Amino acid sequence: MCYHDLNISESSAGRIALKLELQPEYPQQPSLLMRGNGSEQEQPLKFLEQADGYDYFTIELTTPQPFEYALHVTTPGQIRWITPKGEEHDRLPHNWFRYPPQSRAPLTTGQAAPNLGKLPIRDESPPRQLFETPAWVRNAVFYQIFVERFARGEPARDPLGVQPWGSPPTNGNFMGGNLQGILDRLDYLTDLGITALYLTPIFHSPSNHKYDTQDYFMVDPQFGDLELLRQLVDACHQRGLRVVLDGVFNHCSDQNPFFLDVKRYGPQSRYWNWFHIRNWPFPDHFGNHDEVLQWYDCWWGFHTLPKLNYHHPEVEEYFLNVATYWLREAGVDGWRLDVPNEVIQSFWPKFRRAVKAVNPNAYIVGEIWDDASSWLQGDQFDAVMNYRFQKALMGYFAEEQMDTHAFDHTLRYLLQDYPEPATAVMLNLLGSHDTARPMTVVHRRDEGSHALESLKLMAAMQFTCTGAPCIYYGDEIGMEGDKDPDCRRCYPWDWEQQAEKRGQRSELLDYYKKLIAVRKDNPALRHGVFHTLEADPHHQFYAFERHSPDNHCIVALNRSDHDHALPLSPDLLATELLSNHPIRDDHVTVPARQAIIVHLAALDAKALAQRLYWGGLNQTATARKLNEQGMPHPAGRKWQQKDIAALV
Secondary structure (H helix, E strand, O other), X not given: OOEEEEEEEEEEOOEEEEEEEEOOOOOOEEEEEEEEOOEEEEEEOEEEEEEOOEEEEEEEEEOOOOEEEEEEEEEOOEEXXXXXXXXXXXXXXXXXXXXXXXXXXXXXXXXOOOOOOOOOOOOOOOOOOOOOOOHHHHOOOXXXXXXXXHOOOOHHHOOOOOOOOOOOOOOOOOOOOOHHHHHHOHHHHHHHOOOEEEEOOOEEOOOOOOOOOOEEEEEOOOOOOHHHHHHHHHHHHHOOOEEEEEEOOOEOOOOOHHHHHHHHHHHHOOOHHHEOEOOOOOOOOOOOHHHHOOOEOEHHHOOOOEEEOOOOHHHHHHHHHHHHHHHHXXXXXXXXXXXXXXXXXXXXXXXXXXXXHHOOOOEEEEOOOOOOHHHOOOOOOOEEEOHHHHHHHHHHHHOOOOOHHHHHHXXXXXXXXXXXXXXXXXXXEOXXXXXXXXXXXXXXXXXXXXXXXXXXXHHHHHHHOOOEEEEEOOHXXXXXXXXXXXXXXXXXXXXHHOHHHHHHHHHHHHHHHHHHHHHHHOOHHHHOEEEEEEEEOXXXXXXXXXXXXXXXXXXXXXXXXXXXXXXXXXXXXXXXXXXXXXXXXOEEEEOOOOEEEEEEEEOOXXXXXXHHHHOOOOHHHHHHHHHHOOOOOOOOOOOOHHHHHHHO
C-alpha cells in the first residue's frame, strides 16, 4: 500500500491546498484529476518533503465549488487509484472525493469519538436539526420485488426470446414477470402481512434488471404501461399497501436518446454536457473497463451505463421532474435511490424538497452500503437500505464468524450512528437483488438440519429490531441463489407441489407470518426503545428488550446447541408470543437454536392467582395471598375460595 493520509484546507480566499502523505515504497508521482462545472482537468502534485518515514506531496488550486476529484499514483509499471475510503484500485473508482466535504453526524455530549480511520477530509460542519420521517414506515413490513422474476401475469407482454418460468437466471435472459403478475398476487402478499412494496426499476430499459434506464417517463412495455401501474398502486392502496419505486439517477442506458444524440453529434449535441465525455467519436467496440474510461465516465467501467453530469443544471431539473412525475401521475409513495452516493451530494436536498412538496409522507431511502451519516441529517434521505445490519446478521447467524459481543457492539453502534427519526425507519434487510440468498449463505456453513433454524433466528432479529423489515421476494420460503444474477431466480409458485422442499418452505412461511403478526400486535417492537439485556459470547446467547409507554417485550436468541435460561421479573406477567404460552416461573428457557419473544405486563388479580395456584397453593391459600398483597376484588370485598376457582 502506498497511501497513508490526505488533508485538504482553504489556504486563502478561493484557494484550496491539498497535502498527500504516501509511504515511500517506490518512485512515485501522484496526480489529481478534478472535475466541476462540466469540465475536467488533471494536474500533478509537487514533492514537498520526506519526514517521519513518509513522502509528502502538495498542490494548491483556485477552483470552482463544489467540485469532485480523484487521485492516482504512478509507480513503475502501474497506476493506482485512491478511493475516498483510503483503498487502492487499479482503475478509476466510481465514487470520487468531494469538496466541500460531506458532513458527518455530530457527536453528542459524553459520546466517545469514533475511529475514523483514514478519512481524507475532516469536516467541522455545525449540527443539523432533527427532522421528520414518514410515520407509516415505522409500522411497515416491506417486500422487495424483482419485477421480472416475481410473477408472470400477461404473456402477451413477454419480450422476444422469453424462457420458461424458472429457467436458470443469467445476466441477459428474460422470464416474463410483469406488473399484472404482481397485481394478481396481492392476496398472497396481504395474507403474509406485507404493508409496503419496493419494486426494482420498472422504466423502459433494454435489460432484465432495468437498472439501465432508456426512458424515465415510460413504464417498460414488458411490464405494462402507466394505466396498469395506476391500477396496481390503487389496488395496493385499497389493501393498505404502499408502493415505493426504484430510481436509477446516477447513470442511464447507452440506448437513452440523450446519450445516443451525443454519440451521433458529439460536441454539437445539446446533451453533450449531460455526461462526462473525454474523447469523441466513440469506437464501435470497447475493450476492458479501463479502456471505456478513456472516452467517457460510466458506472464501474460498464460502457452501457454512462454517468450523468449533475453539475449541469438541466440534468438536475430533468430528474427533479422525473421524481415528482411518478408521485403525481401514479400516486406512488416514495423512492428507493440506486447508488445515490455516486451523485453529487448537492442534488439530494433539492430532490427531497421537490418530493416532499408533492407528498410530505413520501419515503426516500438510499442504497448506501457503509456509513450514511452525511445523507441522514434531515435535508436529504429519510433512511438507507441497512446493509450494515444485513452484514451483521449474516456474520453472526448465517456464517457464525462473529461472536456475541461483536454482534451487540455492531447493533448498538448502528442505533447510535444516525438521528432517531432515520434509525426508526431504516430498511432492515436480509437479502436483496445484489446479495446471495440467506439460505445459500447458511448452506455454505451447514447443509444439515440447522439451516432452517438459522434462518428463523435471523428473521426473528429482523422483525424485532429497530427499523422497518424488508423481505426480498422468496426469502420467506427459503429460496436459494448465489450473488447476482443467481439471486434473481423466478419465484416458484408451484412450490406446494414440490414434495422435496414443501415441508421446509411451509414451516418457514408460517414462521414469517407469525413474526409479522407479533410485530403488528406489539407497539414496542415497532416504536420501542432498544436495550441489550444479555450478550454472552461463551453461550452464544443474545437478548434485548424493546419497551414503549404501553408495551414491553423481551427478545432472546440462542445460537448455541444448548438450552439457555433467561431470568424474568417475578412481579410481571410473562407470555411467550410465538407460542402464545404463559410463563409460570421466574425464568424462561430458550431452546437451542431458537428465538423467543416474551411480552411482559403488570400482574392483575387473575394473573397473580394463576401464578400462586400453579405454584402449589390451594384455592384457600391463594385467596389469602391475594388479600395479603392488597389485590382489590371487583365487588369491593375480600377474596374467597370460590373466587379463585373461577380465576384458575
